[in-house]
Amino acid sequence: xxxxxxSGGGLVQAxxxxxxxxxxxxxxxxxxxxxxxxxxxxxxKERKFVAAIIWSGGSTDYTDSVKGRFTISRDNAKNTVYLxxxxxxxxxxxxxxxxxxxxxPTNNQVNYDYWGQGTQVTVSS
Numbered sequence: 001x002x003x004x005x006x007s008g009g010g011l012v013q014a015x016x017x018x019x020x021x022x023x024x025x026x027x028x029x030x031x032x033x034x035x036x037x038x039x040x041x042x043x044x045k046e047r048k049f050v051a052a053i054i055w056s057g058g059s060t061d062y063t064d065s066v067k068g069r070f071t072i073s074r075d076n077a078k079n080t081v082y083l084x085x086x087x088x089x090x091x092x093x094x095x096x097x098x099x100x101x102x103x104x105p106t107n108n109q110v111n112y113d114y115w116g117q118g119t120q121v122t123v124s125s
Contacts, residue, residue: 022098
């Protein structure tokens, strides 16, 4: 079993940056076998895919709206995945969740099994 804890959210002005972290409480061997994705859910909207990274860190996938602004990375030695968010926009405001998947690439939530509790990101205009 994998437990995930997100951190790094907060309030930032438009154009600013935040780095989210997703720490996994699992054996390094277990965590390194998963792909990890970030999703976000804005108020009153469905949760949507943001980015994902394969266990080796060699391949990544992004939704179009964040390409060139967000970067996903992972440190398997620390059991942690990061989401560096630059040039933030008010429309990036949402609760951000990380989740693990045995499949990659996939932006379908049904393919993700373990989820964190989420971290709030608020971008003011």
